[in-house]
Amino acid sequence: MLDQALAYAQAHRPEALEALKQFIRIPSISTLPEHKIDMQQAAGWLVEKMTAIGLEHATAYPTAGHPVVYADWLHAGPAAPTVLVYGHYDVQPVDPLEEWQTPPFEPTLQGDKLYARGASDDKGQLYVHLASVEAYLKTAGRLPVNLKFMIEGEEESGSVNLEQFVQEHGDLLQTDLVLISDTHILDPQTPVIITGVRGLAYMEISLRGSERDLHSGIYGGVVENPLNAMVRLLASLHDEQGRVNIPGFYDDVLPLTPAERAAINVGPVTDESLKAETGVPALWTGETGYTSAERRGARPTLDVHGIKGGFTGVGAKTVIPAVATAKVSMRLVPNQDPYKITQLFINHVERLAPPTMVAKAQTIHLGDGAVVTIDSPAIEAAAVAYEQVFGQRPLYLREGGSIPVVALFSKKFKVPVVLMGFGLPDDALHAPNERFHLPNFYRGIETAIRYYDLVAYQNGAQAAA
Amino acid sequence: MLDQALAYAQAHRPEALEALKQFIRIPSISTLPEHKIDMQQAAGWLVEKMTAIGLEHATAYPTAGHPVVYADWLHAGPAAPTVLVYGHYDVQPVDPLEEWQTPPFEPTLQGDKLYARGASDDKGQLYVHLASVEAYLKTAGRLPVNLKFMIEGEEESGSVNLEQFVQEHGDLLQTDLVLISDTHILDPQTPVIITGVRGLAYMEISLRGSERDLHSGIYGGVVENPLNAMVRLLASLHDEQGRVNIPGFYDDVLPLTPAERAAINVGPVTDESLKAETGVPALWTGETGYTSAERRGARPTLDVHGIKGGFTGVGAKTVIPAVATAKVSMRLVPNQDPYKITQLFINHVERLAPPTMVAKAQTIHLGDGAVVTIDSPAIEAAAVAYEQVFGQRPLYLREGGSIPVVALFSKKFKVPVVLMGFGLPDDALHAPNERFHLPNFYRGIETAIRYYDLVAYQNGAQAAA
Numbered sequence: 041m042l043d044q045a046l047a048y049a050q051a052h053r054p055e056a057l058e059a060l061k062q063f064i065r066i067p068s069i070s071t072l073p074e075h076k077i078d079m080q081q082a083a084g085w086l087v088e089k090m091t092a093i094g095l096e097h098a099t100a101y102p103t104a105g106h107p108v109v110y111a112d113w114l115h116a117g118p119a120a121p122t123v124l125v126y127g128h129y130d131v132q133p134v135d136p137l138e139e140w141q142t143p144p145f146e147p148t149l150q151g152d153k154l155y156a157r158g159a160s161d162d163k164g165q166l167y168v169h170l171a172s173v174e175a176y177l178k179t180a181g182r183l184p185v186n187l188k189f190m191i192e193g194e195e196e197s198g199s200v201n202l203e204q205f206v207q208e209h210g211d212l213l214q215t216d217l218v219l220i221s222d223t224h225i226l227d228p229q230t231p232v233i234i235t236g237v238r239g240l241a242y243m244e245i246s247l248r249g250s251e252r253d254l255h256s257g258i259y260g261g262v263v264e265n266p267l268n269a270m271v272r273l274l275a276s277l278h279d280e281q282g283r284v285n286i287p288g289f290y291d292d293v294l295p296l297t298p299a300e301r302a303a304i305n306v307g308p309v310t311d312e313s314l315k316a317e318t319g320v321p322a323l324w325t326g327e328t329g330y331t332s333a334e335r336r337g338a339r340p341t342l343d344v345h346g347i348k349g350g351f352t353g354v355g356a357k358t359v360i361p362a363v364a365t366a367k368v369s370m371r372l373v374p375n376q377d378p379y380k381i382t383q384l385f386i387n388h389v390e391r392l393a394p395p396t397m398v399a400k401a402q403t404i405h406l407g408d409g410a411v412v413t414i415d416s417p418a419i420e421a422a423a424v425a426y427e428q429v430f431g432q433r434p435l436y437l438r439e440g441g442s443i444p445v446v447a448l449f450s451k452k453f454k455v456p457v458v459l460m461g462f463g464l465p466d467d468a469l470h471a472p473n474e475r476f477h478l479p480n481f482y483r484g485i486e487t488a489i490r491y492y493d494l495v496a497y498q499n500g501a502q503a504a505a
Numbered sequence: 506m507l508d509q510a511l512a513y514a515q516a517h518r519p520e521a522l523e524a525l526k527q528f529i530r531i532p533s534i535s536t537l538p539e540h541k542i543d544m545q546q547a548a549g550w551l552v553e554k555m556t557a558i559g560l561e562h563a564t565a566y567p568t569a570g571h572p573v574v575y576a577d578w579l580h581a582g583p584a585a586p587t588v589l590v591y592g593h594y595d596v597q598p599v600d601p602l603e604e605w606q607t608p609p610f611e612p613t614l615q616g617d618k619l620y621a622r623g624a625s626d627d628k629g630q631l632y633v634h635l636a637s638v639e640a641y642l643k644t645a646g647r648l649p650v651n652l653k654f655m656i657e658g659e660e661e662s663g664s665v666n667l668e669q670f671v672q673e674h675g676d677l678l679q680t681d682l683v684l685i686s687d688t689h690i691l692d693p694q695t696p697v698i699i700t701g702v703r704g705l706a707y708m709e710i711s712l713r714g715s716e717r718d719l720h721s722g723i724y725g726g727v728v729e730n731p732l733n734a735m736v737r738l739l740a741s742l743h744d745e746q747g748r749v750n751i752p753g754f755y756d757d758v759l760p761l762t763p764a765e766r767a768a769i770n771v772g773p774v775t776d777e778s779l780k781a782e783t784g785v786p787a788l789w790t791g792e793t794g795y796t797s798a799e800r801r802g803a804r805p806t807l808d809v810h811g812i813k814g815g816f817t818g819v820g821a822k823t824v825i826p827a828v829a830t831a832k833v834s835m836r837l838v839p840n841q842d843p844y845k846i847t848q849l850f851i852n853h854v855e856r857l858a859p860p861t862m863v864a865k866a867q868t869i870h871l872g873d874g875a876v877v878t879i880d881s882p883a884i885e886a887a888a889v890a891y892e893q894v895f896g897q898r899p900l901y902l903r904e905g906g907s908i909p910v911v912a913l914f915s916k917k918f919k920v921p922v923v924l925m926g927f928g929l930p931d932d933a934l935h936a937p938n939e940r941f942h943l944p945n946f947y948r949g950i951e952t953a954i955r956y957y958d959l960v961a962y963q964n965g966a967q968a969a970a
Contacts, residue, residue: 071820133822139717197820224723238722242821251784252604253936256808257703257906258689260836261800262779264789267809268743275740278733314727319716322860324729335726343721344732345824350811351832355536355662356707356869357598358834358907359810359935367816369823371725395787404821441722442823470824471718 042493044179049171049485056171056485057154057478059089061147063129063163064156070106070130071197079193082129083107086191093170094177095189101209103201106130106193110212113177114186120496122186124215126445127166127222128195131158132470139472152478159476160467165221166191168462168481172488184496188215192445195222198242198405199444206452217418218449219491221484223439223461224469226309228477231426231434231487233419234459236337239372239409240442241382245273245389246365249397253350254360264396266364267350273392273399274344274366281328284342284370286388292375296338304333304438317465337438341371367404371440378406407444410457417498418456425491426460429483460491507958509644514636514950521636521950522619522943524554526612528594528628529621535571535595536662544658547594548572551656558635559642560654566674568666571595571658575677578642579651585961587651589680591910592631592687593660596623597935604937617943624941625932630686631656633927633946637953649961653680657910660687663707663870664909671917682883683914684956686949688904688926689934691774693942696891696899696952698884699924701802704837704874705907706847710738710854711830714862718815719825729861731829732815738857738864739809739831746793749807749835751853757840761803769798769903782930802903806836832869836905843871872909875922882963883921890956891925894948925956 049056068082069075083100090098090111098111109129114122134144134157142148147156154164169189176183190213192202206213225232247266254263279285296304311323311332326335335341349364351357370385372378386401393399412419414436426434439459446457462484468474514521533547534540548565555563555576563576574594579587599609599622607613612621619629634654641648655678657667671678690697712731719728744750761769776788776797791800800806814829816822835850837843851866858864877884879901891899904924911922927949933939 071818071822073819133816133818133820135816135818136718196822240722240823242823249783249785252933252938253601254783255906255934255936256806256810256834257705257836257904258930258934259779259783259801260806260808260905261791261804262776262788262797263783263785264791265808267812268739268807271736271739271809271812272743274733274736278737311727314724318714318719318724318728320714320728320861321863323727324859324861326726326729332727336724339726341721341725342733343725343730343823343825344736344815345721345822345826346815346817347732347736347812348817350809351598351600352811352813352830353536353598353600354538355598356832356834357536357661357810357935358705358707358808360808361810362936365817367821369721369821371722394789396785396789398786439722440725441720465723468717469720469723470822471720471827473717 041180041184042489045175045489046486048179049175049489053482056167060164060167063167064147064158065145067145068130068193069133070194072133079106079130083109083193086129089170090189093174095173101205103205105201108193108205109191110189112188113183116183116186120185121216122188122214123492123495124188124190124213124218125169126218126220127169127191128162128193129191130193130196131161132196136472141473153475154478155473155475157474159474160463161469161474162195162222164476164481165462165484168221168484168488171485175489183492185492188213198407200405202445203448206448215453215455217455218457220443220457220459221461222443223459224463224465224467225461226435228464228480229430230432231430232437232461233422233434234412234439234461235414235436236374236411236438237409237443237446238440239376239378240369240407241372241378241385242369242404243382243385243401244365244367244404245399245401246363247393247397247399248363250360250362253362256358256360259360263360264394265360266397267361269394269397270347270364270366273389276392277342282326284340286384288384289381292377293340293373294375296334301334304338305331309333336440338373340373340376342368344368371442372409374409374411376409378408382406407442408447409442410447410450412457412459416456418458418495421491421494421498422458422460425487425494428490429487460487506645506649507954510640510954511951513644514640514954518947521632525629525632528632529612529623530610532610533595533658534598535659537598544571544595548574548658551594554635555654558639560638566670568670570666573658573670574656575654577653578648581648581651581961585650586681587653587679588957588960589653589655589678589683590634591683591685592634592656593627593658594631594656595658595661596626597661601937606938618940619943620938620940622939624939625928626934626939627660627687629941629946630927630949633686633949634953636950637957640954648957650957653678663872665870667910668913671913680918680920682920683922685908685922685924686926687908688924689928689930689932690926691900693929693945694895695897696895697902697926698887698899699877699904699926700879700901701839701876701903702874702908702911703905704841704843704912705834705872706837706843706850707834707869708847708850708866709830709832709869710864710866711828712858712862712864713828715825715827718827721823721825724825728825729859730825731862732826734859734862735812735829735831738854739833741857742807747791749805751849753849754846757842758805758838759840761799766799769803770796774798801905803838805838805841807833809833836907837874839874839876841874843873847871872907873912874907875912875915877911877922877924881921883923883960886956886959886963887923887925889959890952893955894952
C-alpha cells in the first residue's frame with residue numbers, strides 16, 4: 041500500500057503541479073474586500089478537488105468571514121488514529137506590484153522554482169497533502185489513518201472566525217493530532233520541526249488634527265502635523281536598548297532558562313547566513329542582551345508595517361494631512377496574552393497623543409503564541425518520515441511567525457500539533473516574487489505519504505488493517 | 506476709460522466665470538508625469554484666450570519642464586509704466602480623492618463658492634487679470650499701462666525651470682513692477698498685501714534594508730525594519746522645544762527685532778480664529794519662545810508630508826519593507842540659503858542612518874524666501890485700489906507659504922513685487938474641496954482694473970495718454 045502510493049505520487053508529479061497552478065491562479069487575498077468572490081471560488085475549487093480525489097463530505101462551511109473548507113475519509117477503523125490536516129487557502133496581498141518579475145497570480149516556472157503569490161504560503165504546502173491522499177486513494181482505495189481536512193480562508197487576516205468555528209464543530213473536528221505544513225525548513229536538504237510559534241497583535245493607530253488637509257506654508261508652525269506627531273509616537277515605542285517601550289509589555293514574558301537558550305542558539309542559522317539571505321548591509325543588534333536566534337523566535341518584537349496620510353506620489357506636495365494612520369504589529373511569546381497586550385498598547389498610545397489631535401488605536405487582529413512539546417509519538421513519526429525522504433533527522437527550531445491555530449488546537453483539543461513544513465527561508469513569503477522550491481513539493485508529498493503510514497504503524501493500526 | 510472698463514467687467518461676469526470653469530477643467534497637475542499632456546493643453550488654452558481678449562505675442566515657450574506662457578500689450582507709450590503679471594496654470598495633485606465632495610476638475614457652484622482644484626490657487630486669481638485686461642481692451646481698445654504676462658506651469662513643483670527662463674528672456678521680461686495674485690486676504694472684507702514669503706526646501710529620504718520585502722515573523726528582531734528606522738530618524742528632526750534639530754539649521758536665521766515682532770503680532774489673526782478655521786482640538790505650541798504669528802510666517806519649520814513603504818491597505822500585512830521613503834519639506838526664512846540648508850539636511854540624514862541600511866536624501870525642489878519693502882508707489886497703488894473696492898485699507902502681513910518667483914524678481918530685476926491676493930484662508934489650497942469665493946473673484950477684477958489706472962496715474966502716464 042505504501043509503495044504503490046509512493047509510485048503513484050512519483051508518476052503523477054506533472055498532474056499535481058498542474059492542479060497546484062490552477063489553485064494558485066485564484067487570487068484569494070482574504071484581507072481585501074474586493075477579493076471576496078475569489079475567496080468563494082477558491083473554497084469551491086477545494087471542495088471539488090477534494091471530492092475528485094476521493095475525500096468525503098467536502099463542504100465549504102460559511103462563517104462570519106470567509107468559508108472554512110472541511111472534508112474527511114474515516115474508514116481506517118477505530119484502531120487507526122485520526123489526523124486533522126490544517127491549511128489555509130487565503131494568501132497575502134501582492135503590493136508592491138511593480139516589484140514582481142512575473143504576474144503574481146500566473147504561476148511561472150523558473151528553474152526548479154514556481155513563482156506566484158501563495159506558491160509556498162500556503163497553497164503549495166497544502167496541496168502536498170491533497171496529492172499524498174490522492175496517491176493512497178487512487179491505488180489502495182484507502183488510507184492508513186482516518187483523515188480530516190480543515191482549510192481556512194482567514195489565516196492571513198488573523199483567523200478571526202476560526203475559534204468560533206472550532207467551538208461550534210467540536211465533534212466534527214475531534215482528532216488525535218493536528219498536522220500542519222505552513223512553515224519552512226532550513227535548506228533543501230535539512231528538515232525542521234517547529235516547536236514554538238509567536239503570537240501576534242496587529243494594531244492600527246490614527247491621529248486626526250485639522251478637519252481637512254492644510255497647506256504647510258500657511259499653517260506650518262501653528263497646526264501640528266499628524267505625520268510629525270505619528271513619527272514621534274512610533275519612534276517612542278522602542279527604547280534605546282531596542283526594547284518595546286510600552287509599560288507592562290514584558291510583565292508576562294517568561295525569562296529564557298539557560299537550557300532554552302542553549303537549545304535556541306545551537307541552530308545552524310548564523311548571523312552571516314541571515315545577512316546573506318536578506319541582503320542587508322548589517323543585521324540589527326536589536327534588543328540588548330539577546331542573540332539573533334533568541335530575538336527572532338523567543339523574544340517579542342514590534343514592527344511598523346505602513347504609514348498613511350499626506351502625499352507619497354512622484355514630486356512634491358506641501359500638505360499637512362488631516363489624518364495620519366499607521367499599522368503596527370507586535371509578535372508575542374508564549375504567556376503574553378494578546379488581549380492584555382493590545383489593551384496596554386491602546387492605553388499607551390492614547391496617553392501619548394498630543395493635545396493638538398485626537399488619537400485612536402484599534403486591534404486589527406490577534407493570535408496566541410504556542411510552544412509544542414517535542415516528546416510525542418506524533419512528532420517522532422514526523423522526524424522519521426523526514427529522515428526517510430531527506431536522509432537526515434530534522435532540527436527542532438522555534439519560529440518567529442504566528443500560526444494562531446497552533447495555540448487554538450493545543451488548548452482546545454489538547455492534542456499534539458505537528459509543524460512539518462516544506463518551505464524554504466528564501467521563499468519570499470508575504471513579499472514580491474514568492475516562490476516554492478518544487479523538489480521540496482515532491483519530497484513533501486513523499487514525506488506526507490510516509491507520515492500517514494508511520495503514524496498508523498505506531499498505533500498498531502497498520503497491522504490491523 | 507476706467508468707468509467703461511468697470512461697467513464691462515460688471516456686465517460680463519457670467520462670461521468670465523464660464524471661461525474660468527473651462528480653464529479649471531484641464532487637470533494641469535505639474536508634479537505628476539501622467540498629466541504632461543494636460544499641461545500642454547492648459548498652456549495652449551491660455552495662448553488662445555489671451556489672443557482672443559486682445560493681448561499680443563501670446564506664446565507658450567518650451568522649457569526643460571512645462572512651458573511658460575507669455576503675452577503682452579505694449580502700446581501705452583514710453584511714459585506709462587510696464588507691469589508684469591505673474592501667475593501659474595499648474596495645480597496641486599488631488600489626493601485623497603475620496604475626500605472630495607465634488608469632482609476636483611468639474612467646477613461646481615455651491616452658494617457663492619466655486620469648488621474645484623485650482624479654483625483659487627491659482628487659476629481663479631490668475632483669471633482675475635485676464636478679465637480685467639479684457640474689460641479695457643474690449644471697451645477703450647487700450648490699457649493705461651504696458652502689460653506683460655508671464656504664466657508658468659511649475660509653481661506647484663518648485664518653479665525649477667523658471668530661473669533659467671528668466672535669465673534667457675531678460676529683455677522680453679523687462680518691467681517696472683511685478684504683480685502677483687496668488688495669496689489670500691484676511692476675510693472677504695479685509696484685503697491683505699503680503700510683505701514676505703518663506704523659502705522652501707523639499708526633500709526625499711530613502712532607507713533601504715533588505716533586498717526584498719520580508720516576513721516580520723521570520724525576520725522581526727534581526728532585520729531592522731526601515732519603517733521603524735524612518736520614524737526614529739524623522740522624529741529626531743525636531744527637538745523637545747519644537748526646534749528643527751539639524752546642526753547649523755538656524756545659523757543664518759536673522760533674529761526678529763522688537764519692531765518686527767510688534768508688526769507681526771499686531772495682525773487680527775488670533776489663536777482662536779486659527780483654531781476655528783482649521784478645526785484642530787488645540788493649536789501646536791511649536792517652537793518655544795515664539796507666538797503663533799511668528800511661527801507661521803517668520804520662523805522656519807519642518808514638515809513630514811508622506812511616508813511610503815510596507816502596507817497601508819485595508820486589513821493586515823506583516824511585512825518588513827525593503828525600502829521606506831519619506832517626503833519632508835522645510836519652510837525657510839529670508840537669509841537662509843536653500844542650497845546650504847539642503848546640504849545640511851542631506852549630510853545630517855545620511856549620518857543618522859543606522860548601519861543596518863543604506864540612507865539617501867535628495868532635493869525634490871527649492872525656493873528662496875523674500876521680504877517685500879512696503880514703501881514703494883507700486884504697493885501704495887495696490888493699497889488704494891483695494892480700498893476703493895473693499896472699503897478699507899489692506900493689512901500688511903507676512904505669509905508662511907513660498908512663491909519662488911518673488912525672490913527671483915526681487916533679485917534679478919530689482920523691482921517691487923506686489924502680492925495682491927484675492928483668496929481666503931479657508932479656500933482649502935492643496936487640500937480636498939478647494940474653492941474660490943466668487944464675490945472676491947469679481948472684486949478682484951474690479952481691483953485689478955483700478956490698479957492699472959492708479960499705477961499709470963502715479964506715473965503721469967494717464968494724463969499723457
